[in-house]
Amino acid sequence: MIERLLPPGVASAEAYGDPPEALLFPAEEALVRRASEGRRREFTTVRLCARRALAELGVAPVPLLPGERGAPRWPERVVGSMTHCDGYRAAAVARRSPEVLSVGIDAEPHRALPPGVLEAVALPSELRRVEGLARRAPRVHWDRLLFSAKESVYKAWFPLTRTRLGFDEADIALDLSGSFRAVLLRGPGPSEFAGRWLVADGLLATAVTYRA
Template structure:
């Protein structure tokens, strides 16, 4: 599914199950030594996907350890993103010479729990979500917005190395499967210009919502 959202510069791997042959480096095993089974399976399968994706761009397997704020540490010269939710795990990678940053997120195609929407949205975003929900109630627009903000953060952090809260990005979703994020926090310079926005794509299909951002060099 996720390939429908990605440019050709990126390699990907996704799965709806936890393969029994998925494995971890000793350093990775130590990270989740005290984790519950659900967390262990998510962590392991996401890295199984990441190593399969890395192989597609000619990068050998290496430990992918959580770093600052939990962001995965990728091999030198690689950008990437991982995601997992109930019944889905995926990873996307690319060479830094071809991709500046990437962020992906997957969520169940279901409404957000009560109270979450107001916690993750700006006042200006809520009427847009309401209008989209009226125009097409078959889509859970609140969950798409939440997922898109997660993708924004995952694309932002490797560049800025700073926290970006839900309140720091103003998102506009379009019914054509795209979204735009206007950053409300001062970002670093990227290719000689301040980072002020991201554009991305979303997909709702087969019980899942997937969002993705890929920023390519000019």
């Protein structure tokens, strides 16, 4: 699913379950030794996906540990992103180049957000656009899709700037065609991101790839 949102040069891997062959490096294992079984499974499988994607780039398996603000510490000159939700794990990676400076991906269950969440994360302009989209395509959970797009935008933003980006600092316009545009309302850093989205198999996914 996620590969349909990514340009050439970005490798990806995904899983709809937690295969028993998924293993962790000792340094990774130490991070989830006391975690719940569900947390261990998602942590382990998403790293299996990441290592499979890295293998497509010719990168040997290495521990993938969280760094600043929880962002993955990728091998040198590699950019990437990981995501997991109920029933789905995925990773996307690329060699850092002018064509791919940063990647952000997110996946969510295709269902409405809990009450109050949309109002907490959306700008007034976004609320108006989501309401309009819901009238035109009511089968899509546009509230959850907006939330996912904001997650992908943040994951692409942070490695470039090493600064936090609040929900209210990206104004996102979703399009019926499967694309979206994010205007970044703070600097320094990129002023705009372009992304793509899709809904399939009870899930929705978003992706941002930033180039020079």
